[in-house]
Amino acid sequence: MKTRYSLGNWKMNHFKKDVLHFIDNFKPQSHCHVQIGIAPQLQHAHYFQNREIWLGAQNCSQYDSGAYTGEASACSLAAEGFHFCLIGHSERRQYFQETNEICLEKIKATQRAGLYSVYCIGESLEQYQAGQTQEILKEQIKSGLDGELDFTKLLIAYEPIWAIGTGKVPSLETIEQTLKFIQNCTEQDFQQQVPTLYGGSVSSQNIQSLSEIACLNGVLVGGASLKAEEFSSICSAL
Ligand code: 13P
16 A cells, blocks of 8 residues: 555644644554654754654755854754755745745755655745646646655645635545646656645644545645644544
């Protein structure tokens, strides 16, 4: 059975007491083919070190070291036991002006460090309504990846921006079609198969039906990953 990924993106949420409460109560009944991961705020990372779940960062610098105040290098994250790094989340693209080209530099940095990159792509509501989803995703794949990458250390997370934190989820058919489209793009452009995750309002309510999508290789979960019981159910359902 292929590995499925259940990754939590905690964004800028939780204080120490919430993290400790989560750790005490997080008890997924998942199988060995489900790889669970959590990307907390960096100051909380040490609570997750040496556990079975993967530790993730929500972002990293494209540079390996130097005078870049406020940044964290991928190689220093790897040295602290991180396993993966999200790259190009729509909030980073929107609020921190990250372009596809910057994402590619960051993916290269994570690969130099030996981390998995979870490259986030997705269209806005306007683009969705204008029927431009595939065009946008194709460009994000073409410009954000290149043939020199180690594709064994890459995951793609499809997150329609309009589904993030809104409770709106595309239909199962749309998700399936879009994941297949992304998988075809990486095969055509780079002759590589890349595990493809869905993200955007994933919850314990919809995970059962999402997990029936055969080509879904996992989920990237925001709000619902903050609660131990909720995230446990999501991991167990996969
Ligand atoms: P929600 O699950 O809260 O919609 O967030 C999704 C997300 O942005 C994960 O990266």
